Amino acid sequence: MLNYREGDEAAFEMLYRKYEKPVLDFIYRMVMIADEAENLCQETFFRVVRARKNYQVTATFKTWLFQIALNLCRDRQRRMKHRSHLSLSARVRAQNDRDAELQDVLADPSLDLVRRVETAELGALVQRAVAALPEAEHLVVVLKEYQGLEFSEIAEIMDCPVGTLKSLNHRAHEKLRKTLAKYLGD
Amino acid sequence: MNCEEIRKELADFVSGKTEAAMINEIKNHLEACRDCSRELRQTKRLSEVLRSWKGIDPSPLMVDKLKTRMSASGSSWRKIFSLSTFRKAAFKFAEVAAIVAVTLLVSRQLQKPAPKTSALAPINFYLMEHQEAVAQTASAELSELPTAHIPVDRGDFLYYEFIDGYPRAARPGVILRGRPSQKDVKPPETPPGSKEQIITLEQARKAVGFPFVAPQRLHPGYILDSVRKIEDRKCLHLLYTNGIDTLSLFEQPANEEHGLGAKDFREYAVFRSVEPVPGQVNGQGRVTILAWISDGVSLVLIGKGDLSQLMDIGQSINVATGTANHGSQ
Structure with a gap:
């Protein structure tokens, strides 16, 4: 990011390539709607561009980037609270996303059919279980389990x-x- | 550490991120404590189960949108995206889509009023993704590919369609489907901008019966010139002008017979005209057309600005849709 701030355009390309997928994945697991996640991910990187000249090294770039993404997710949550009509629509779209996700898993040739069906069903259950957690717990689980961040990094972000x-x-x-007790055994 | 403290460390222990100084203490505790040992197994199993919720991959269009926004905001981005990336995306697009059908309303307000004798305007339409898919298959350069070339009456609805089941097709297929009734787009009795043509945004909202939107950002110097409802159709035409060129925005419910359907495309469909053919066109310059659907409304934006400018305006319309800022100017 420091190189980018100093005018190295290629540095932004590297940052984008490295973090596009993790940031998108993080946002998706927070908002649960694929196209919303893409919009917010795009906005996240656009804010990086806008902040380029004023960027100060107060944290690692990764945690700074995730902070931006998290703030955008929270802004969206706040807006959605006041827009029940969109929430209803979002549920339908979330369902579509989930259906698409199930379809992806079902189409994965590396798994046998029975396993594919089980994985697809379980994935949907896990999504619902994580979504039902309070925001702070939801966030920690996403950053820890799915992004693989250290607690020290999560501490900076949150x-x-x-x-x-x-x-x-x-x-x-x-x-x-x-x-998810019935899927854990023991 | 007691059991409670140990259990809080298990997430790091399972992922191998425990501090070296604590590893032995945790191991010793787990060997002696059956409950914590059971908790460890469940933590491991939970991590496996959580991974069955798959993430998503970025769509190829995401990076395009960012690039466009950066260009519009004056930020530069070197040529980041190789042709192969686009080609890959194009093939993905071609494989997934079964049919892409885009209806374009080309109104006489596309350009400055022209004599009736020059009613035909050749516009070459192409869908970039499709062209690239063809180029990859044929190992041909993009520049060698012909674009579809159709003489279009300025009052016509244009249907662009290709079947994606055969991405190896040599050229995009373009089908003009049954012309609409001329009364839908009959020439106005008075020039654009006259009082008879203009209705207020409030009147427009009542006339079409759906929540239309106006862009929150426009090219510098552009103002709203007129708002009119297409006769016998729930279609609204907002005409903006800077005194020389015009920018048209057509809006109609996506489920209307003549509107875009939700399945017609995934994101934006972008079309560009080529330069006018000498001797055939009078006043038709390079035009960019942007078509998309937002909140159930089919939107077609037509103007002479470059793509990034139109994308920026389109983005502001989507923002307006998202904030329910309907009908604001």
Whole structure:
């Protein structure tokens, strides 16, 4: 990012290529709607471009980028609270996304048919279980489990002590274990 | 550490991110504590189960949109996207889509009023994704590919269609489907901008009965010139002008007989005309046409600006849709 700030356009290309997928994936797991996630992901990188000249090294670029994405997700959540008619529409679209996701899994030739069906069903259940968590727990699970971030990085993004995050994560795991008990065995 | 503390560390332990100093303590605890050992197994299993929720891959159009926004905002981005990337995206597009059908309303307000004798305007339409798919298959240069060339009456509806089941087709297919009744787009009795043509945004909203939107951003110098409803149709035409060139926005419900259908395309469909053919056209310059659907409304934006400018305006219309800023100017 420092290179980009200094005028190296190729540096932005590298950043974009490296973080496009993780940022999109993160946003998708927060908003649960694919096209909304793409819009917010695009906005995230556009804000990086706009902030280029004023960029200061206060955190790693990765955590800064995820902070931008998270703020956009939260802004969207706030807007949606006041727009029930869009929420209804979003549910339909979310369903379409889920259907598409199921279709993707079903089409994966690397899994046998029975496994494919099970995976597809389970994926939808997991999505619902994660979505049902309170926002902070949802966020920690997404950043930890799906983005593979360290608690110290999550602490920067959420501006929250590591100890609190570990408690949130533990609490979220307990809830998920209950919701998904029949798939965990033991 | 007690059991509670150990359990909070299990997520890191499972992912191999535990601090070296704590590893032995956790291992020793797990060997001695059956409950925590069971919790460890469940944590591992939970991680596996959570992975059955798959993420999504970026669509090829996402990067295009960003690039367009960056251009519009004056930010440069070097030529990042190789042709092969586009080709890959094009093939993906071609494989997935079964039929792409785009209805374009080309109104006489596309350009400055012209004499009736020059009613035909040749416009070469092409769908970039399709062309690239063809180019890859044929190992041909894009520039060698012919574009579809159709003489279009300025009052016509134009249907562009190709069947994607055969991406190896040598050229895009273009079909003009039954001309609409001329009364739909009959020439106005008075020139654009006269009082008889103009209705207010409020009147327009009542006339069409759907929540239309107006762009929040326009090219510098452009103002709203007129709003009119296409006769016998729930279609609204907003005409903007800078005194020399015009910018037209057509809006109608996507489920109307003549409108775009939800399945017609995935995102934006972009068309560009070529330069006018000398001797055939009077006043027809390079025109960019942008067609898309937003919140159930089919939108077609036609203007002489470059693609990034139109995309920027289109984006502002989508923003207006998203904020329910219907009918605002």
